[in-house]
Structure formats: C-alpha cells, structure tokens
Amino acid sequence: MSELTEIVDSLENRISKLLHKYEVLKQMQASLQEELTTVKSENAALKKELENSGERIQSLKAANAMLGSNDYKRETKLKINSLIREIDQCIVQLSD
Secondary structure, three states, X not given: OHHHHHHHHHHHHHHHHXXXXXXXXXXXXXXXXXXXXXHHHXXXXXXXXXXXXXXXXXXXXXXXXXXXXXXXXXXXXXXHHHHHHHHHHHHXXXXX
C-alpha cells in the first residue's frame, strides 16, 4: 500500500509541475503574441514611411531636372509623357 501511495504522490508532483510549466508557457505565449502585434504595427508604419520617402525622392528628382539639372532629365521627360498620355485618355473619355 505504501508503494501505491508513493506512486500517487509522484504522479501528483509531476502533474503539479506540468501545470506550472503550462501556466508559464501560456504567459510567455501571451507576451510573445503582444510583442508580435507591436512589431507588425511598427513594420506597417515603417513600410508606409518608406513608400512616402520613395515618392518624395521621385518628386525631388523631377524638380531637380526641371531646375536645369541633367541628371534626371530622361526620367522627367518619360514621366511628363506618361502624364500627357493619361490626360489625353481622360479627354477622350470625357468627349465620348
């Protein structure tokens, strides 16, 4: 009978330890989930900032070319031609 009691006590100890580990892991998972949410939010903000910076760079290149710089003239001409084509398409659609 004493042997059976020792086995039961041992099992209770193991179950108690497992439950404790489960709670610790559960808290750790909640913490990591919160951190993941924060990192995703920061990532989205940085992507938006990068996109805005890219647009600003393009605008500055075009302005630089219009001011007489030869560095980005070809790109500016292509952009202007593209805008003219878009305007022509709008005019055609409006006249239909």
